[in-house]
Amino acid sequence: MKMLNLFIVSDSIGETGELVAKAAISQFRPGLQHTKLKRFPHIDSIDHIKEITELAKEQNAIILYTLVQTNMRDALIECCKQYQLESVDLIGPVLNLLENSLGEKPFEEPGLVRKLDEDYFKKIEAIEFAVKYDDGRDPRGLLQADIVLIGVSRTSKTPLSQYLANKRYKVANVPLVPEVEPPEELFQIDPAKCFGLVITPEKLNFIRKERLIAIGLNDDASYAKIERINDEIKHFDKVVRRIGCRVIDVTNRAVEETANEVINHIFKNN
Structure with a gap:
């Protein structure tokens, strides 16, 4: 042959x-x-x-x-x-x-096609990361994340995480509630990559009532009461002061707007 x-x-x-x-x-x-x-x-x-x-x-x-x-x-x-x-x-x-x-x-x-493939796989990896470390499920992800989002319930942490993941950022987010101590990892990360999401009590009251109605519950539950919301925001303020991170007001702000502010801040600090 x-x-x-x-x-x-x-x-x-x-x-x-x-x-x-x-x-x-x-x-x-x-x-x-x-x-x-x-x-x-x-x-x-x-x-x-x-x-x-x-x-x-x-x-x-x-x-x-x-x-x-x-x-x-x-x-x-x-x-x-x-x-x-x-x-x-x-x-x-x-x-x-x-x-x-x-x-x-x-x-x-x-090598353009290879660059496109690498970009695609980075995006998929970031999306999987955001799902895995959503809602404080595993605090170990905080140390691996490019961006960490914290805030009380219904401040768009998850939608923002997914939006940023599509921009190839690895994002973890942590909900803050007064009854639960924040994970220690939250205080070990670089404050420059952590962002606190805050919203006015009135807006949050409205959002939470709508959420309760949507899932078939009574809208006068403690979760949606102004007093409870104020307590949660006080706890949030205490945590962000301890971390020393940037706070973004997401009241009446689209996810895209918040994402742009986060990305611009990350870009300036790199």
Whole structure:
């Protein structure tokens, strides 16, 4: 059986080229028997291309390449002609087709698809983090979080956590009630990443009454009484003073507005 020698040349990690090569080879040699695959990733200069084509000539290799920059593709084509090497451009024809169809120039920036994938997975990780450490479920998350939100019940901690998670921030939130001591981890974190959410007693009274009605309960429960709310806000004030964190008034404020204030503050302190 004839030995097959393939060079995979890429300006990124070369994963796409290798997958295409293996898919094609498997149609002839399912176990990739008598096949050598060598990947050349992060090729960013014409000197590299010259070295690779010289080596390919010595080893009688076929070159498959995924180079997004036109000048790099042109250089490889010329070198392959010079050494009479077989080569296949795996991405250039697609780029040319899209350029003609869209009437737009490609960015020609290596690794963009990988950057997009990394961004997606960071977002998923942040969303899972926000769910896991929502509502003070596990105080250990406070030490791992990028942002910590604290506040009394119904101050939009959870919606804000999810919104920030979609911006790729790992967020934990803790509800504050007078009868329960805040977790010790809350006082070990950097105050700059902690935000207290406060709301006027009147607004909170209205929100809590609506919540009680929505779940089929009487709206005159202690949870919605002004006296109880005032006690909770006093406790909240005491805790935020001890932490020394920033306080944001979320009364009549959209989640997006609060999120922007949090992000701007984090950005300024980094």
